[in-house]
Amino acid sequence: MPASASASPRRPLQRLRFVLLPLFSLACVDSPSSADDEASASTTSADAGTNTDESSSSETANTSESAETSAETESSGSAETETDSGSSESDSGSTETETETETETETETGEPEPYVCDNPTPIMQWQTEVPSGWVTCADGFEHRVEAIECVDPQEQSNAGCANFGVASCHTVEDCTEHAYGACVFAPLVNCECTYGCQSDADCEPGTICACAGVAGSSPQCIPSNCESSSDCGDGLCGLSSFAGLCSNIYQAGCADPYADCHVDDDCDGPPCEPPGGECSLGTTPGNAWDCNVPSDCNGEC
Structure with missing residues (x-):
């Protein structure tokens, strides 16, 4: 009985040993794999960081190039705008000069203004x-x-003509060549006939x-x-x-x-x-x- 009693506790330990030993072996076998995984993860993370850095650098470079291109474009556009503006101002000035010249030429060589009867x-x-x-x-x-x-087609005769001894006429009766005759004073000839009209x-x-x-x-x-x-x-x-x-x-x-x-x-x-x-x-x-x-x-x- 004593022998059986002392031997009985070992069997459970031996069974536990047989159960734990395979598990321990599996743990030892899986551990390198975990290390590899961790190394791989670390490498992947490093690669990712590198890629991120490269991507960031690339994006920075692209952004810089884009900024430079935009600056050049704006500078070029501004320069062209200033050039066009200058050209436009130049053309405008040239046009004004030509217009003034044409106006001056027309004024100098043109005919005078036509006559207009004001306030008749x-x-x-x-x-x-x-x-x-x-x-x-x-x-x-x-x-x-x-x-x-x-209204009055005939001039009045001068009564004094009747007293002139030598004259072209003495009274209205002497002036019958045309209608509305009259005998009137005249320079140098004393009296002469004049004829009116209606x-x-x-x-x-x-x-x-x-x-x-x-x-x-x-x-x-x-x-x-x-x-x-x-x-x-x-x-x-x-x-x-x-x-x-x-x-x-x-x-x-x-x-x-x-x-x-x-x-x-x-x-x-x-x-x-x-x-x-x-x-x-x-x-x-x-x-x-x-x-x-x-x-x-x-x-x-």
Whole structure:
């Protein structure tokens, strides 16, 4: 019995030994693998760190290159913009210079501005409030806008002519060559016949009727190449008064809008020195409006 009792406790230990020994062996075998795994994990981690560093470096490099490229692009764009701006300003300045040059050239070489009758005022028939068909412009130029019949077509005869022994006429009965005759005083010849008019129909071809108050205080037919300003295109049918020693010489004619003159103020220099200080058609019907020396400067009637 004692022998059996002492032997019985060993059997459980031996069984435990047999159970633990294989487990210990397995543990010893698995341990290198774990170490390898840890080494492998460490290597992988290191590689990952390296890759991360390389990736970070690469990204940094790419970012730097991108920044440099962007900077170059912006610099280039800015430079091009400044260049374009400078070019645009240059072109603008060139255009303004060309425009100014063209304007100056047109001003220096272009024709003068066409004449315009400002503030036309009707000319009334002598001692009446009836329009004559003529108007006076603000600068004094007179032109015919329409033909109107005269209120008083005949001048009054001078009773004193009856007492002149030698004269062209003595009474109105001596003046019958045309309608509306009158015997009036005249320089150098004492008395002479004059003939008035009521309308253009009373005048010879190439003449028109100027009512009293237009060409002096009596109605008369005057030479003219127009009946009204509507016959003159862009011009005006103007009244010309040419000073003579005995009387003024009246006639009408188209005044071109670019005529050398329209009124005496357009003429430079003294009246009696060429080209003269009187704007008129001169003494010849159909002449152009020009500055002339009045005939009374030469003692002519």
